[in-house]
Amino acid sequence: MAEPEAAAEVEPVAVFGCRPGVSGGLCFLEEHLVLHAAGAACALFHTEHRWHKFIPGRDKSQGVRALAVSSSGRYMAVSETAEEEPTLTVYEMTAAPPRRRRTLTAAELPVREVAALAFSPDGRHLVALTEPPEAHLVLWLWEKQQLLAVLRLEDKGSGVCQVSFSPHDNTQICLTGNGFFKLYKYSERTLKQTNLQKGEPPNYLCHAWLSEGEIVCGTATGKLCLFETGELLWQIDVGYRKPPKELQEGKKDDESYSDVPSESTSEDSDSLQDIPPQISAVAAYSKGFACSTSPGVVLMFEKTNGNGAYKESQEIWLPQDLFTTVPKPLRRQDIICICFSPSEKTMVASTNKNQLYMFTMPTTDYLKEESSHFEYLHFPLHSAEVTGLDTCIRRPIVATCSVDKSVRVWNYKTNTLELYKEFWEEAYTVALHPTGLFCLVGFSDKLRFISLLYEGMNVFKDFPVRECKECSFSNGGHLFAAVNENVIQVYSCTTFENVNNLKGHSGKIRAVKWSTDDSKCFSCDTHGAVYEWNLSTGKREMECVTTSCIYSSIALHSDSKLVFAVGSDQTLKEISESSVQHEVPAFDAVYTAVAVSHSGDMVFVGTSLGTVRTMKYPLTLGREFNEYQGHSSAITKMSVTTDDLFLLTASEDGSLFFWKIYSKKGKMMKREKEFEYAEEVLIMKSDIEEKSRAMLDLQIRVSELQTENDYQLRLKDISYTEKIKELEETFTQELESLKNKHQNLQAEKANEETQHQLQLSELLNKHAKELRDLESDSNQKLMMENEKYQELQVTSQRMQEDYEKQMHNLQESKNKALEELTDYYEEKLNEKTLLLEEAEEDMRKQIEEDEDREIQDIKIKYERQLVEERESNMHLRGEVGVMNKRLSSLQKELKERNNDIEDLKVEQQNLLGVIKSLEKDISMLNSNIEQRTNTIQEKEKDIYDLKKKNQELEKFKFVLDHRIEQFKKQIESLENDIKIMKEQIQEMERELEQLHKENTQLKLNIAQLQQRLKATDNELHKERRKKQNMETLIKRFKMDLHNCVGFIQDYKKLKAGIRELYTKYVQQLETVEMEEIDTDLQQEYVRQREYLERNLAALKKRLAKDQETHQAAYMRIMQENVSLIKEINDLRQELTVAHAQVHDLQSALKLTKKKQAIQDTAPSIEVLPSPAVLRLNEQKENEKIIEMQLLEIQHLRDQIQEKGQGLEAQPLFHGMLPKLSLERSHKTHQN
Secondary structure, three states: OOOOOOOOEEEEEEEEOOOOOOEOOEEEOOOOEEEEEEOOEEEEEEOOOOOEEEEOOOOOEEEEEEEEEOOOOOEEEEEEEEOOOOEEEEEEOOOOOOEEEEEOOOOOOOOOOEEEEEEOOOOOEEEEEEOOOOOEEEEEEHHHOEEEEEEEOOOOOOOEEEEEEEOOEEEEEEEEEEOEEEEEEEEOOEEEEOOOOOOOOOEEEEEEEOOOOEEEEEEOOOEEEEEEOOEEEEEEEOOOOOOOHHHHHHHHHHHHHHOOOHHHHHHHHHHHHHOOOOOOEEEEEOOEEEEEOOOOEEEEEEEOOOOOOEEEEEEEEOOOOOOEOOOHHHHOOOEEEEEEOOOOOEEEEEEOOOOEEEEEOOOOHHHOOOEEEOEEOOOOOOOOOEEEEEEOOOOOEEEEEEOOOEEEEEEOOOOEEEEEEEOOOOOOEEEEOOOOOEEEEEOOOOEEEEEEEOOOEEEEEEEOOOOOOOEEEOOOOOEEEEEEOOEEEEEEOOOOOEEEEEEOOOOOEEEEEEOOOOOEEEEEEOOOEEEEEEOOOOEEEEEEEOOOOOEEEEEEOOOOOOEEEEEOOOEEEEEEOOEEEEEEEOOOOOEEEEEEOOOOOEEEEEEOOOEEEEEEOOOOOOOOEEEEEOOOOOEEEEEEOOOOOEEEEEEOOOOEEEEEEEOOOOOEOOOOOOOOOOOOOEOOHHHHHHHHHHHHHHHHHHHHHHHHHHHHHHHHHHHHHHHHHHHHHHHHHHHHHHHHHHHHHHHHHHHHHHHHHHHHHHHHHHHHHHHHHHHHHHHHHHHHHHHHHHHHHHHHHHHHHHHHHHHHHHHHHHHHHHHHHHHHHHHHHHHHHHHHHHOOHHHHHHHHHHHHHHHHHHHHHHHHHHHHHHHHHHHHHHHHHHHHHHHHHHHHHHHHHHHHHHHHHHHHHHHHHHHHHHHHHHHHHHHHHHHHHHHHHHHHHHHHHHHHHHHHHHHHHHHHHHHHHHHHHHHHHHHHHHHHHHHHHHHHHHHHHHHHHHHHHHHHHHHHHHHHHHHHHHHHHHHHHHHHHHHHHHHHHHHHHHHHHOOOOOHHHHHHHHHHHHHHHHHHHHHHHHHHHHHHHHHHHHHHHHHHHHHHHHHHHHHHHHHHHHHHHHHHHHHHHHHHHHHHHHHHHHHHHHHHHHHHHHHHHHHHHHHHHHHHHOOOOOOOOOHHHHHHOOOOOHHHHHHHHHHHHHHHHHHHHHHHHHOOOOHHHHOHHHHHHHHHHHHHHHO
16 A cells, blocks of 8 residues: 655744743853753754754653753753653754753652753763752762762752852852752762851852852842852842933833823832842853842942952843833843853843843953943743734734733744834734734724834724734735624724624634635634634524534635634544534644645644644544644644745744744745745835934034044144144153263262272171181080080980999899799698688589689789780880980080081181172173163164154054055955855755755655555556456356257256356355455464564563663662661671770779779889770760779679678688788789
């Protein structure tokens, strides 16, 4: 089967709209390329070449929530809202067209819209801030889709306003919002706060980085705060700013034109002054920063040379809107975003009224003005829902009206705004006359017939039609229809009389369309009725009512026999002859607008999601349409131009799209005849008279200026000649004075030379005296040092003798103590042996065990005492080494003093050499002075010659400047020619590309046709074979039948022949039919098999995705388990450390008891405190130590009681307790 022809394709060529409330929704990609949020995605606009480019977002996107561009302009991050779930996508902007690089998602994060985005300086990291509740700060390594850190934020008020990276540090992040200003540092996969908030911080609305450590913030109370490394450095209050005189004068003119009382405007201005200014946008540049304060103004601040503060340098105001009847205070515009171009030559700003402005920065300080004005980036845009849209036949224009009380006329060929005017009431509908010179606009109180002039709009006639929501001119332009509630009123455009009233609708009429011959009129309403009206009789000829549908729009086919209607039932209906012929489903969308091409082969539909669908006529029931994303809200109006080249759409989001229509894969629509547009315009007679008067006044003014300029030039020549004479006189006087000064300087020079010689002689004498004094002082110091050295030697000898005596005494005392201890313990052992012999056998075993334990304890204690004695010996040896080192240092100091004496002698010799060199320098200076006097005379001669040359060069410069101007003019003309040639080359290249595309398409079509021909040839051959076979079979059948007829007399043979015929021919036909049935079954089997294979492939994909998600979850659980095991190990280590500390404390407690016993027996011996004892002096551990001591005392008492109860029968064992205490006291004494 042949494939159906594809639907038409459309491409947006112009986007007029700006989406408000987008974080970072305005930025520069290149020097002249501006990116801003528009419709459901983003738009690019070139400020020089004035072209538009739309970057579509994801499917079913409802608009951009946040936007960020890397510093290189290569990557763009977009946060979009959608029905299913919000998405965060990174695009590569260098590709043509821009392509998606990554879509960032994480299972650990809750699904939330991203409120703010920012790229790091190197473009590798991306920080995102999610919407409250459960606001999170998320840091991505976006190229690897790796989640580096997540931080949950506390929800305060309206939440966070802005997040940004430091321009010099990839790890530093600033976060501002309602009640907080925080700086974070990324390290070890966590975000750590680096600043502390003092007091109650205000509501920070915006911020900008000025340098590596400086951040300026704007608050909701009109304060600018400058922070350096997180601490407040500078603060200033920015008050309400009054507009300049130009805007105030424009306001008065508007008031007089609109007949509005001045009291209301003065009250509004007072109310604006009472409202505190909000600093809603801040942007930094090389000299300082710019911020928006009062409505409609941007203040420029530049850094001062003082203490790091900033000073206001310039005010930049929004421009005055022309052709408006609304006073300015009622049209307040707050600037919500500011950005600078990469070279800082231009500044761009966006407002809460969906407007975009541009300001060219002054190149030098001389061009700066105290107050300057913005200009529109492209044109004034609609700031609210667009309610009406219409085109005409004779001019390439489209008229729109909006809830923002404005009517605009656009040119879709040049993508420009031709006319614009604002009114007091909301405009509900607009209709253009076929000539393009008039329009109808419906307001709440009346319908106005307006003339479209060359430079404005003039209300020509008012009609008493209240709340006219729909109106339309006839194709001939002699009539127009206006909707008055549920009645269609038809008026004449020449007499402006009501010609006919069409009554019959029960609901509100939503659309009115005219047939091509203007003999009929079609309408639809909210009660599901579509009517066809005969204008000659004023009666209905066709009606189609579906009560379940609320119609929103209709469109007529080119032959006016078919009506296409859309409404709330999610279908596109094709109506003819009072019935619905076809219903095309919308597939989960609501159709809100419909339009048909004038050729009749294309149908365009707008949806409630803001998308445009293109269909081929005749319509089909499947998804055979192309869908294009554009607007973020429902499309309210759409229209196709008369040449079928452009589709124009308007939406509830206030945006306007111009789409270029292509027939097939990039092919332009072709018409039989090229359409020529009219160039006539309307102009008022009073305007022509005013312009002629202005021309005469200007001509007179030019002649007057010429005479004034000639007179001023003569005066300037006279004044310049007088100035030259005065300068010559002054120069001669200055030369004479310089000569006198030179003579005086020579005399002063001679005097100074004599004084210098005297000073030299005095200095030599002083130096000789100082040398003598130094020699005497150095000799005395040497003597003193020798005496000190001898004394130190005597003291060192004494110290050595004392230390040797102390060592000898200590060794003797140790030997005595060891002998006493051995004797004592030998006696003790004898006593215990006697006790053991007298005790019973059972008690002997217990006593032996106790004594073994005590012996082991005694051995351990003796070993400890030996170690401590060795340590004390080592300590004494160290002190002896320290004393030896002191002796060596003193010897070194003596050597250094001797070296200093030798150095002083060397310095003395050097000073003598310096004196000799100074004498040589004096002689050299005298010779230099003589040479310089000669050079001064020569330079004066050169100066005189140079002055003459300068005069000649100035004359030559004047001639060269004249030639340069001529050359510049020639260069400009050549550059214009080059530009024209380049444009021609570009057009040729575009034509070549189109030809290449057409060739490729033709080749594809040829290949398809060849395949079809082959298929048809095969079918023909098969049919011919079948035909031949059937013909041969029929011949055979006739021959056999003829033979059977010969047996007509003999019925038996006749019967046998007929049976043979039946078996021969009838059974063969059945077998052929069975073969055909088998082929059909095989085809059905193949089709079902393909369907099952497709389902199996889809299920495999789902299984792979589920496995990936389960694996990610498993890995996450494993990581959590590893972290928990690490925490358990750490806690175990802490437990061991705590047990060790408890053991140290217990040993410290025992040591304290031992010390007390030692102090009682031998207070002269001092013991060094251990680190465990030092811990007892700390305040934090006192209470724990006391508790431990009490518990240990109680435990020891319990043990003593148990042993006492068990050994009451043995008095000998009872008598051993005091001996053990004596043992311990003796050991502590030894320690």
